[in-house]
Amino acid sequence: xCDENCKHGSxxxxxxSNAHLDPTRRARQILKRxxxxxxxxxTWLNHNISKLIVLSALQNNxxxxxxxxxxxxxxxxxxxxxxxxxxxxxxxxxxxxxMFLSYKSLKYGVELVAVNPAYTSQTCAECLHIHPVxxxxxxxxxxxxxGHCGNYCDADDNGSKMISIVGGSVNSLGxxxxxxSLSSQALGLLQSPxxxxxx
Numbered sequence: 791x792c793d794e795n796c797k798h799g800s801x802x803x804x805x806x807s808n809a810h811l812d813p814t815r816r817a818r819q820i821l822k823r824x825x826x827x828x829x830x831x832x833t834w835l836n837h838n839i840s841k842l843i844v845l846s847a848l849q850n851n852x853x854x855x856x857x858x859x860x861x862x863x864x865x866x867x868x869x870x871x872x873x874x875x876x877x878x879x880x881x882x883x884x885x886x887x888x889m890f891l892s893y894k895s896l897k898y899g900v901e902l903v904a905v906n907p908a909y910t911s912q913t914c915a916e917c918l919h920i921h922p923v924x925x926x927x928x929x930x931x932x933x934x935x936x937g938h939c940g941n942y943c944d945a946d947d948n949g950s951k952m953i954s955i956v957g958g959s960v961n962s963l964g965x966x967x968x969x970x971s972l973s974s975q976a977l978g979l980l981q982s983p984x985x986x987x988x989x
């Protein structure tokens with residue numbers, strides 16, 4: 791579905807960029823018509839995506855955990871990206887998709903949790919470990935390589951698993967069980983003279 795949307799987006803972008811070169815009234819009419827068509831297509835796609843997600847969660851008796859995407863355009867526009875990537879992220883209706891998920895989850899009785907995005911892409915989904923050095927990360931571009939447990943995977947896949955873990959722990963009966971189990975050797979506690987008897 792994403793490939794299909796990307797194809798339509800690039801077609802509309804090509805038409806719009808050609809129409810910008812011609813400052814006539816007809817060109818403005820074409821731009822207006824294309825923007826309406828793209829908006830309707832995006833609304834249709836967001837409706838279908840949200841319906842599939844909610845019905846899947848209902849069928850599997852699961853909750854839906856999504857990342858709180860407030861301010862995503864401002865955060866992503868600070869990073870160097872190509873013109874196509876900028877257009878793709880800036881033209882997508884994130885808030886609309888979230889609103890569709892909200893009302894459809896209410897309609898079907900499925901719980902929806904918005905997860906704070908802080909540290910979801912830097913935490914290992916296998917061992918829940920974050921890089922011990924402040925400002926450093928196990929994520930390098932599109933790859934996540936945990937130095938604690940050796941987990942090597944796609945960074946976006948790891949981030950989505952973390953959102954799922956955090957979302958699932960929000961309303962669990964026993965409270966959150968999110969913690970990273972470290973041995974005393976990994977923490978360097980055995981080198982401390984005061985703690986030599988512990989371990």
